[in-house]
Amino acid sequence: MSTATATPRTVPHTTRPQSSVSRWANHNRKWVLAAPAMIFTAAMILFPLGWTLYLSLTNAKGSVRAEKEFIGFDNYASVFADTARFWPAVGRTLFFTGGTLVAQLVLGMVIALLLRKNFRGQGFVRIAVLMPLVATPVAVGMMWRLIFEPNIGIVNYLLVRMGIPAQPWLAGENTALPTTMIIDIWQWTPMVALILLAGLTSIPEEMDEAASIDGASAWQRFWHVTLPILWPSVVVATLLRGIDALKTFDILYATKGRGGGSFNEVETLNVYAYGLSFDYNNYGIASAVLILFFGLILLALFLLVRGNKVK
C-alpha cells in the first residue's frame, strides 16, 4: 500500500481541504459518475431513432438525401398489408427465436446438470464448451457452410454412409431455417449452460440430498427443488438469449447472404430490414419495419419481465 492512500487512515476523522469542484462533484456524484455513459448512449441512439421514425413517415427511396414527401402512416399500412414478405419475416423471427430458445434452455439445462459435480478433466470440458461461444459468428457461419455443403460437406457424407439420404441443409427451401437454428443452438447453448451452471453451484447440495433421503425421485428433485431455486438464472438466460436471437444477423448473412435465400427462407425481420435499406434502397418502408421490429423486441422484453414478476 502506498503512502498516498495510507495517509488519510493515520489521520482519522479529518476532512482534507477540498476544492469547490471536488465538493460539487462529490455532492452530485450520482450523476457525475453516470453521466458520460448515459450521454454517450443517448447521443448514439436518439438521433438515429428519431431519424428512423421520421423516415418511416416519408416516401424516402433511392437516396436518403433525395427529396421526400411526408406520407403519414402509409408505410405502416403497406407493411401491415404485406403478406408476402413482412408477416412471413415476423413468423420466421418468432420461430427462430422460440425454437432456438427452447432448445438452448433444455439442452443447456441438461449440460449444466451433467457438469454440475466435479470430475476429472472438467477443466477441459468447460473449455470445450466455451469455444463455440467465443468463436467469431461470421467465421462460424462460414465453417458450417462448408460442413453443411450438400455435395462436399461432411454431414451429408456421413449421412449417406449411414444409409440416410443426403439433405439439402442450408440450400433447401424448407431446411435452411432449421439448419441456421442448429448453428445458433450449437453456438449459444453453451452460454445458457454456463449461466445455469453458475446458478446450480449456488444451490447447496444438502438440499438435494435431503430431498433424496425423503425418497424423491430424480425428476421430482429436479422439478420441486432444483428448478425453483434455479429460476432466476433461467430468466436471465432467457432474457439475454431472447434479445440476441431476435436480432440474429451475422450467421444468417454469412450462410445465406442477403435476402435470406431464393425463397427468403431465412429472412427474419432484421435481415428484411437490412435488405430493404441496402438492397432495395427503400428507406421509408425499411424504417417502418425497423420501428415495428424495435417495438416487437420491447414487447417481448416487457412480456418476459412481466411474466417473471407474476411468477
Next chain:
Amino acid sequence: MRTSPGYRIFRIVAIAVLIVVMLMPIFWMVLSSLKNNVQIFDVANAFNFDPSLENYRNVLARSDYVDYIWNSFFVAFMSTAISLVIGVPAAYSMSRFVMRRSALVVLMARIIPGVSLLVPWYYIFSNLRLVGGYSVLILSHMFVALPLIVYIMMGFFDGLPIDLEEAAQVDGLTPIGAFLKVTLPLSVPGLATAAILSFIFSWNNFMFALVLSDAGTKTLPVAIFDFIGYASIDWGGLMAASTVVTLPIMLIALFAQRYVVSGLTAGAVKG
C-alpha cells in the same frame, strides 16, 4: 451423494458426445484450412492428405491480413478501454444509488436493432469528419462494449459490501476518492471480466464494421468475405481466414477461462 453405475456411464458418454459436438466443427474448420480445394472436395479421404500451410501463406500475403489483425486488435482494445473509463463509474453509481431506470437507458443499446443505426451514424460521423479513421469504428464498438461493461460491473458492485467504502469515508476520503482508492482495487476481478468480454464482443462484431470500416481500418470479420469473391470461392483460404479470426479469441478464452465464464454468466445468480 451416490450415483448408480448406470448413470455414471451415461454421464461419461454424454460428456464425451458433448465434447465431440462442441469441438468437431472447429476441428473440421482447422483441418480444412490445411487442405487445397481439391482435397476439400474429396470428403472420403478427409483425414488422408498432406497438410500444407499454403492457405495461411495466401491469407497473410494476399490481403494485408496483418493489418486487419492490427485493426481488429486496436479497435477492440480502444473501445474496451474507453468504455471501461466511462462505464465503470456509471455502473458504480447505478449500483450504489439503485438507478435502475438510468441503467435501462444504457442497456437500451443492447436492445435496439443495429440496422437502424448504420445509415444515421454514417451520416453524422461523415459530417463530423470522423469517417475513414478508427474513431468511428471505436465509437460504434463502444456501443456494444458499454452496455456489457455496465451490466457486468453493476452486478459486481452489487455484490461488493458497502462497509469498506463507508469506513474509508469515515477515514476522510471523499466518496469519489473512496470509489477510486478502495472500491476499484477490490474490483480487479470484475474489471478483468468486463474488459475481456467486451474485447471479445468487439473483436467478433461484424455488422458495424461491415459498413463503417474501409481500406485502412477493415477488421477481420469483414475481411473474411474477401474469400468469397466474384472470381472464385476459395474454401481452403476461407477456412484459414476463419481460423485466423477465431484463434486469438479462443486463446484468450483458454487462458482467461474463469473471467470469460463469470462475465457471460453475470447476473445469473442473483437474478
Next chain:
Amino acid sequence: MKHPKGAAIALALTTSLFLAACGGDEGEGDSSGSDTIRVTLANHVWTDTIKEAIPQFEEETGLTVEITQLGEDQLSDQYNVKLNAGSEDLDVMMYRPLQEGKLFATNGWMADLTERVESNADWDWSDFQEGPKSATTHEDTVVGVPIITEREVLYYRKDLLEKSGYDAPPQTLDELKEMALKIKQDNPGTAGFVARTARTAAVTQFSSYLFSYGGDFEVDGQAAVGSDEAIAAYDMYSSLIREAGPENVSTDMGWPDSMAIFQQGQAAFLTEADSLYRNATDPEKSKVAENVGFAPFPEGPAGRRSYNIPSWALGINEGSQNKDNAWKFIEWATSQEQALALQQAGNPSARNSVWENAESTKNDPADLVEASKGSAENGVGHDRPLVTRVAEAREIVGQPIVDGITGKDVAESAQTAQEAFQQFLDSE
C-alpha cells in the same frame, strides 16, 4: 493498481491522445487534390491483375493508391451507406453498370466524365464497344468506363459427350436438353446440366434463354415476363435443372456453386459467363480441365441471342475532392496497354482494338474465343431488367426460375411475377 486514480487518468489521457491521433490521420485525405487516391474494387480476377501493376502506376505518377477490396454484396452495401451520406472518402469506384449504375447515376452520385473521356485522343473513347458504352452512359452523360465484358457461352465436357456418342456440342436449346438428359442417364451420379439456381443470381444467365425464345423482361415499360415466350424460356431453364440437373439441387447456387459442380466433374453442361472460363480450365481449380470445351450459346426459337454486357466499370464519386487524380487512375487502368494485359490474364475487355489484337487471346482456348464471338453476334446489351432498383426487380423476375426448379407450376408463377413486375415498374 497501486494508484488507481493515476492509472485511470493515464488511461483516459492515452485514450484521448490515441483518438486525437486517429482523428489526425483522416484530415490528410480530405484536402482536395490529395496524392492519395482511394480506390474501391470488387473481388475479381481483374482486381488481382491490376493490383500487380499498380506499383508501376504509383512510381510513374508519384501518387499513392489506397485500395479497399470487397465481395460484391459488401461492396454494394458500402457504396449505399457511404454515397447516401454524401461521403467524400471514395474516389474511384468499381461498380456494376447494369446493377447499381442507374440508381447511382439517378441519385447524382456519379461524377460526369463526358469531357474527360473525350479529351484524350490517345486513350481513345471511340475504341470502346458501343453496347458497354451505352451501359455506362446515363442520359447522355458518361459516368463510367467499362472494364470487363461478358457473354454467355456453353461449357461442356468433351469426354462425356463422346461417351454418349455425340461428336459436337448442341446447336439449339432443345438439343441441349436432349443431350443433357441422355448423358445423365448414361452416367449415374453425374448431372447432364447445371447452372445458377439462386433467385437473383440466376436471372442474368436466364436472360439469354429469354432472349433466345424471343422474350424480354419488359417491352416499352410494360412487364413481359408473363408472355408465352417468357414462360417457355422459364420452363426450359428450370426443367433443364430439375430434370437433367444434380440430385438434391439447391436453389441457392450462384456461379461459384454451379461452377464447383462442373469443376468436380459432376455435370456435363454449364451455361455461364465466358469471363469465368479460367475456373474450368485451370487444373488447380478444376478436375476436368483438359476435357472442357466451349460453344456459343445454343439457339432458341428466336435464334441465338446471348447477352453481351459490361459487367464492371470504373466511375468516380461525385463527392470526391480528388477527381483529377481519380481520373488519372481510371485513364491508366483502362488504357490500351492495361486492357491488353488484363485480357491476357483472362478479363475480356471492352476495347475493340484489344479484341482485334491476336495477342490478346493467345492464352485462351481457341473454341472459347469462337464461342465468345458467336455469342457476341446478335448480342443483347442487358442481362437483367434495366431499372433503378435492380435487386428488387431481379427477385421478382427470378421467382419463376426457382419455382420451376422446385417443381411448381411455371406458367402460374410467371403470371404472378408478371403482375408483381408491372406493379414494380409502375412504382419506379
